[in-house]
Each structure stands twice: as structure tokens, then as C-alpha cells.
Amino acid sequence: xxxxxxxxxxxxxxxxxxxxxxxxxxxxxxxxxxxxxxxxxxxxxxxxxxxxxxxxxxxxxxxxxxxxxxxxxxxxxxxxxxxxxxxxxxxxxxxxxxxxxxxxxxxxxxxxxxxxxxxxxxxxxxxxxxxxxxxxxxxxxxxxxxxxxxxxxxxxxxxxxxxxxxxxxxxxxxxxxxxxxxxxxxxxxxxxxxxxxxxxxxxxxxxxxxxxxxxxxxxxxxxxxxxxxxxxxxxxxxxxxxxxxx
Amino acid sequence: xxxxxxxxxxxxxxxxxxxxxxxxxxxxxxxxxxxxxxxxxxxxxxxxxxxxxxxxxxxxxxxxxxxxxxxxxxxxxxxxxxxxxxxxxxxxxxxxxxxxxxxxxxxxxxxxxxxxxxxxxxxxxxxxxxxxxxxxxxxxxxxxxxxxxxxxxxxxxxxxxxxxxxxxxxxxxxxxxxxxxxxxxxxxxxxxxxxxxxxxxxxxxxxxxxxxxxxxxxxxxxxxxxxxxxxxxxxxxxxxxxxxxx
DNA sequence: ATTTGCAATCTGTCTAGACATGTTAAGCAC
DNA sequence: GTGCTTAACATGTCTAGACAGATTGCAAAT
Numbered sequence: 001x002x003x004x005x006x007x008x009x010x011x012x013x014x015x016x017x018x019x020x021x022x023x024x025x026x027x028x029x030x031x032x033x034x035x036x037x038x039x040x041x042x043x044x045x046x047x048x049x050x051x052x053x054x055x056x057x058x059x060x061x062x063x064x065x066x067x068x069x070x071x072x073x074x075x076x077x078x079x080x081x082x083x084x085x086x087x088x089x090x091x092x093x094x095x096x097x098x099x100x101x102x103x104x105x106x107x108x109x110x111x112x113x114x115x116x117x118x119x120x121x122x123x124x125x126x127x128x129x130x131x132x133x134x135x136x137x138x139x140x141x142x143x144x145x146x147x148x149x150x151x152x153x154x155x156x157x158x159x160x161x162x163x164x165x166x167x168x169x170x171x172x173x174x175x176x177x178x179x180x181x182x183x184x185x186x187x188x189x190x191x192x193x194x195x196x197x198x199x200x201x202x203x204x205x206x207x208x209x210x211x212x213x214x215x216x217x218x219x220x221x222x223x224x225x226x227x228x229x230x231x232x233x234x235x236x237x238x239x240x241x242x243x244x245x246x
Numbered sequence: 247x248x249x250x251x252x253x254x255x256x257x258x259x260x261x262x263x264x265x266x267x268x269x270x271x272x273x274x275x276x277x278x279x280x281x282x283x284x285x286x287x288x289x290x291x292x293x294x295x296x297x298x299x300x301x302x303x304x305x306x307x308x309x310x311x312x313x314x315x316x317x318x319x320x321x322x323x324x325x326x327x328x329x330x331x332x333x334x335x336x337x338x339x340x341x342x343x344x345x346x347x348x349x350x351x352x353x354x355x356x357x358x359x360x361x362x363x364x365x366x367x368x369x370x371x372x373x374x375x376x377x378x379x380x381x382x383x384x385x386x387x388x389x390x391x392x393x394x395x396x397x398x399x400x401x402x403x404x405x406x407x408x409x410x411x412x413x414x415x416x417x418x419x420x421x422x423x424x425x426x427x428x429x430x431x432x433x434x435x436x437x438x439x440x441x442x443x444x445x446x447x448x449x450x451x452x453x454x455x456x457x458x459x460x461x462x463x464x465x466x467x468x469x470x471x472x473x474x475x476x477x478x479x480x481x482x483x484x485x486x487x488x489x490x491x492x
Numbered sequence: 493a494t495t496t497g498c499a500a501t502c503t504g505t506c507t508a509g510a511c512a513t514g515t516t517a518a519g520c521a522c
Numbered sequence: 523g524t525g526c527t528t529a530a531c532a533t534g535t536c537t538a539g540a541c542a543g544a545t546t547g548c549a550a551a552t
Contacts, residue, residue, distance in 0.1 A: 004535070030502060041537045046503085054300075059427050059465050062503045063544030067465040069427065181305050181315065184484045186432060188454055188477035206452035206477055208434055219305050219313040231434035231452055238430045238484065250505070276532060287507045292533085308533045309514030 009038050009048035017057055017071050027065035028058065056239025070239075090136055090144075091168065099138040106145075106198065107133040108160050110152065121149050121224035122213045128152040135198050142199050143233040147226045154222035180219075184212040186236060191228070199230055208234040255284050255294035263303055263317055273311035274304065302485025316485075336382055336390075337414065345384040352391075352444065353379040354406050356398065367395050367470035368459045374398040381444050388445050389479040393472045400468035426465075430458040432482060437474070445476055454480040 013034075016022055029037070034045045049066055052058045059067050094101035111117070111131050118125045129149045136144040150158060162170045189209045196203050207228040214223040259280075262268055275283070280291045295312055298304045305313050340347035357363070357377050364371040375395045382390040396404060408416045435455045442449050453474040460469040 006535080027502095032502085041539090042503095043538090044536060047535085056427070056429060059461065060503065061463065061465055061544090063501085063546080064464075065502060069461065069465060070429070180487070181302070182486045183302060183316070184486065186454075186480075186482040186484070188434065188452065188480050190477075202450075204448075204450055206434065208432075208454075215305065215315065217307065218310075219307055219315065231436075234432075234434050236432040236482075238432070240428045240430065241426070252505080273532095278532085287509090288533095289508090290506060293505085306533065307514090309516080309531085311515095311532060 005038070005040055006044050006047040006051075009034070009040070009045060010051045012038075013048060013052060014055075014057065014073075017052070017068055018073065020071065022068045022071075024068050024071055026068050028068065030065060053241060054239075090146075094138055100140075102137045102140070104135045104137070105132070105160050106135060107131060111149075117149075122221055123149070123151065123224065130155065130158050132158075138233070142230075144227055144229045145195055145198055146228075149224040151220070151222040154216065154220060178217045179214055180217040181215040182212050183215075184210060186210050189228070195228060199228075201230060206231060208236075210236075251284070251286055252290050252293040252297070255280070255286070255291060256297045258284075259294060259298060260301075260303065260319075263298070263314055264319065266317065268314045268317075270314050270317055272314050274314065276311060299487060300485075336392075340384055346386075348383045348386070350381045350383070351378070351406050352381060353377060357395075363395075368467055369395070369397065369470065376401065376404050378404075384479070388476075390473055390475045391441055391444055392474075395470040397466070397468040400462065400466060424463045426463045427461040428458050429461075430456060432456050435474070441474060445474075447476060452477060454482075456482075 013022075013028065022028055028034070028049070031042050031045045031049070035042045038045065049058065049060065052066075053060060055073075057068065057070050059069050061067055090103075091101050109131050111129050113121070113123050113125050113127045113129060115125060117123070117129070121129075123129065128151075130152045132146075132148040132150070134146045134148070135142050136146060152158075158170070187209050188206045191199065191201055191203060191205065191207050193203070195201065195207065199207075201207070207230060210225075210227045210229070212223075212225050213221055214225070215221050259268075259274065268274055274280070274295070277288050277291045277295070281288045284291065295304065295306065298312075299306060301319075303314065303316050305315050307313055336349075337347050355377050357375050359367070359369050359371050359373045359375060361371060363369070363375070367375075369375065374397075376398050378392075378394040378396070380392045380394070381388050382392060398404075404416070433455050434452045437445065437447055437449060437451065437453050439449070441447065441453065445453075447453070453476060456471075456473045456475070458469075458471050459467055460471070461467050
């Protein structure tokens with residue numbers, strides 16, 4: 001496996017930041033010094049730094065240096081709080097707070113996209129989809145309901161077994177499918193009668209609804225998800241960087 | 247003003263995409279052809295394309311080309327829906343859906359950060375802050391309550407006048423302060439009694455709570471905001487790109 | 493003592509290449 | 523026809539420079 005140099009540098013710097021070698025408010029070594037340290041060109045160091053910046057750990061300041069603005073990784077920022085995050089899975093986020101995640105399947109079926117489903121999910125009409133509804137639990141308390149639609153041709157062999165363990169793990173590691181882009185929307189909605197039953201909430205309450213379309217590295221959409229979270233468990237973190245001159 | 251080349255290319259390509267010259271599912275011209283068209287190096291074209299990718303408009307696919315996956319800009323993706331978005335302002339988002347935004351000031355005062363406030367907002371202790379509470383309305387219907395804390399030394403001259411018009415406009419255009427990085431968290435919470443009164447909602451309902459810390463180009467935090475939105479109006483969009491090998 | 497100006501140092505932009513690797517279609521062998 | 527190789531072309535990674543522009547501290551001039 002040919003390691004990618006800028007990725008090595010990124011991981012190395014990130015580890016130093018998380019470990020506290022570069023505390024919040026300090027500057028990283030200059031790009032020139034880093035390029036000497038890693039025996040590479042300055043552009044390669046800059047690529048690694050841009051990854052750190054996208055993750056919200058550092059901010060480059062012209063004329064001064066690269067400032068560390070955050071030392072903890074996404075997923076466990078607010079201690080004790082479960083976080084719905086970038087592209088990490090339910091299990092990953094759960095383990096980050098020390099809770100035991102379990103899942104229970106409510107539906108598992110194959111459907112073909114009709115006009116309505118195509119509109120809702122973003123898939124073309126007439127595709128075969130694997131439809132999956134799960135209840136997510138943390139330490140046996142139901143906290144979310146997920147409704148997944150997978151493009152069956154992209155995610156073959158999905159069954160009630162491997163779906164219960166870790167969908168994310170199955171998709172990325174078992175199938176080797178790379179999640180490249182994810183378009184996501186967050187809204188609030190009141191629970192329907194099934195939500196009330198599955199999550200043990202009142203019909204006048206609200207749920208956080210996260211819908212997302214997921215694309216693989218070839219640009220094919222292979223998943224549509226609608227996840228509904230109970231209010232107390234829902235935390236979403238985000239770091240936005242202002243683009244230069246849009 | 248020395249125009250930045252990659253930014254010109256970015257704007258040019260974005261305009262073509264929005265106008266429909268490159269529909270969803272099509273490929274952009276190859277990087278080599280674009281570098282000929284704009285008389286620049288391939289790296290400069292790639293920088294422009296990476297901006298488009300960060301915005302969620304395109305996805306690069308090795309060996310094939312740059313695929314267009316979205317043709318509309320953030321802020322008006324779901325037609326008729328107000329969206330809380332990246333780093334755009336309340337007024338911008340409102341205009342995008344044709345509603346008239348107004349604001350009413352509830353509080354306007356200066357405070358010094360005590361221990362509790364420092365913990366909450368992320369500012370150091372003993373700083374002078376401008377504390378501002380606003381009700382946001384769309385077509386005269388109250389939809390959100392904003393609580394802002396500004397670092398007074400960074401945002402001097404803020405008064406009840408210019409705060410009512412457009413905070414964002416005042417900060418970026420009048421003061422010349424550049425918003426560089428924004429750390430944001432979304433949660434759900436039940437309204438307090440003042441929220442109920444200001445927003446005309448029931449105390450058993452829920453609000454979407456967006457808290458954010460905003461940093462300028464020198465890495466100084468100059469704002470902390472807690473915005474509470476009524477459920478029906480809250481839409482948040484996001485495009486996440488999977489980093490390579492974290 | 494204060495201000496001015498300069499030089500060192502830093503990130504930002506850009507070039508003109510190189511080679512690696514994934515995709516696709518044409519052409520060749522069977 | 524079917525299947526394989528190959529060549530053309532696409533993006534991904536990386537180099538070794540160049541100059542621009544912001545920041546800061548120090549030295550010189552006032």
C-alpha cells in the first residue's frame with residue numbers, strides 16, 4: 001500500500017495536537033520547518049494543514065502562522081453527549097461516550113422506486129432498493145429511528161444480520177465501498193404514531209430529523225437515510241470556514 | 247485590487263453550473279482544457295474545483311472527470327423553505343425565499359464575562375461584551391430568538407440602530423471584520439417562558455438551538471450566538487466530503 | 493522617547509513540470 | 523462474437539522553485 005505523504009503528515013500533526021504538544025492558542029511550526037522535518041515540499045505540508053483546517057483544528061493566518069483553535073476530535077466534543085456528526089457511524093459516536101449501542105430491525109424488505117420514492121430519496125425510478133428500518137438504542141434506551149434505502153446493486157448481500165451489527169462497517173470494510181460525499185438536511189418534525197411507540201415519546205413532542213443522500217467515489221448515490229432522534233440525545237457539530245471571495 | 251485567479255475561475259465555473267451549462271450528471275471540461283481556457287496551470291484549476299467540491303456542487307472522480315452533482319446554491323435548496331445555513335445571514339436567507347425579514351431588540355447591554363459566561367461563550371474572563379437579544383420575524387411572524395455576545399473591542403460602535411438592520415452587513419462591510427471560522431452546534435431544547443412569549447409557542451414544544459462561536463481572520467473569537475428557531479422554519483443544509491485516510 | 497523604516501519570517505498564490513493510478517474504448521487475437 | 527491487451531486520457535500526488543502580501547521586532551532617525 002503506497003502511503004500518501006500528505007495524509008501521513010496530517011495524521012502526525014493531528015496526533016500532536018490531540019496529545020497537547022500544540023495547545024489551543026499556539027502556532028504550529030512554520031510550513032518551511034515542517035517541510036524540512038518531513039522531507040517534502042511546502043505544498044505537501046500545506047495540503048496536510050488544509051485538512052486540519054477543514055476539520056476545525058487549526059486556522060491559518062497570513063504573516064503569522066498556523067493557529068491551533070481546537071484540540072479535540074469531532075464526536076466527543078461535549079462530554080457525555082452523543083453527537084450526530086460528519087460521516088461517522090452510530091456505533092462510533094456511541095463508543096466515544098462509553099455507551100453501548102444496539103439496534104433492532106423493524107422492517108427489512110426490497111422495494112422498487114416509484115415516482116414518489118424517487119422524488120423523496122433522489123434515486124432514479126425503477127431501481128431496486130433495500131428498505132430497512134431500525135431502532136437505535138443506547139444502553140437499551142431507544143433514542144432514534146433510522147429509515148434506510150440502499151441501492152441494492154451497490155450494496156448486495158445486505159441482510160438482517162450484518163445490518164444489525166454495523167451498517168457503516170459493512171459498507172466500508174466488507175464491501176469496500178467508499179463514502180465520498182454526503183448531502184444532509186436537518187429539520188424538526190413531530191413523531192408519527194409508530195415513532196411514538198418505538199421511541200416512547202409523546203405525540204406533541206418533536207424529533208430531530210436528519211435526511212441524507214450518500215454518494216460513492218464514482219458519483220453514484222447508493223443510500224438515502226432518514227434518521228429521527230429524540231431531543232435529549234441530539235447534538236450536531238459543525239465547523240464552517242468562510243470561502244474567500246464568493 | 248489584485249484579483250485572485252483561482253477565485254475568478256471558481257466564480258466562472260459556478261456561474262456556468264447554476265445557469266445550466268453543466269447539468270447534474272455531466273462532467274466539467276478536463277482540468278487540462280480548463281487550464282488552457284483560463285491560461286493558467288493545472289494546480290490553479292484544481293484549487294477552483296476544490297472550492298466547488300467543498301460547496302457540494304461537484305465531485306471529482308479519478309480517471310473520469312469532475313461530475314456535477316448539484317446546480318443550486320445553498321440558501322434556497324428546498325423551495326419555499328427558510329434555511330439556516332453556512333455563514334450566510336438571516337436577511338440573506340430570508341430574501342432567498344422572498345420573505346421580508348425584520349428584527350426587534352429585546353435587550354441591549356454591556357456585560358463583563360464572569361466565570362459562568364466565559365464557560366458558556368468561550369470568551370476569556372473579564373472581557374467586555376456587548377449583549378444583544380433579538381426577535382427575528384419573517385413577514386411579521388416571529389420565528390427565532392437570537393442571543394448575541396460580541397467582543398466589544400472587536401465590534402465597537404454597535405448600537406440599537408445598526409443591530410436592527412443587518413448585523414452581518416455591519417460586521418463585514420462597515421467594520422471590515424472578516425468572518426473566517428465558525429464553530430457551531432445544533433441541539434433541541436424546550437422554550438423558556440420568555441421564548442414562549444416572544445415566539446408564541448407552547449412550553450411543551452421544542453426549538454432548534456444553534457450555538458456558534460465566530461472567529462475573525464486573526465484567530466480572535468469575536469462573537470458567540472445562541473439562536474432558537476421555531477420547528478416549522480428550521481432547515482439546515484450541509485454537504486460533507488469524506489476525508490481520505492484519517 | 494517616539495516614530496519611521498527596514499528586514500526577517502510567515503502564509504497565500506502560482507508555475508511548469510513529473511510520475512502514479514483509475515477509466516474507457518479501440519483494436520487485436522482467439 | 524468473445525476476451526484480452528493497449529493506448530489515450532482523466533484525476534491524484536508531489537517537487538522545486540518564484541513572487542506577493544501580512545506581521546513583527548529591531549535599528550535608525552527624528
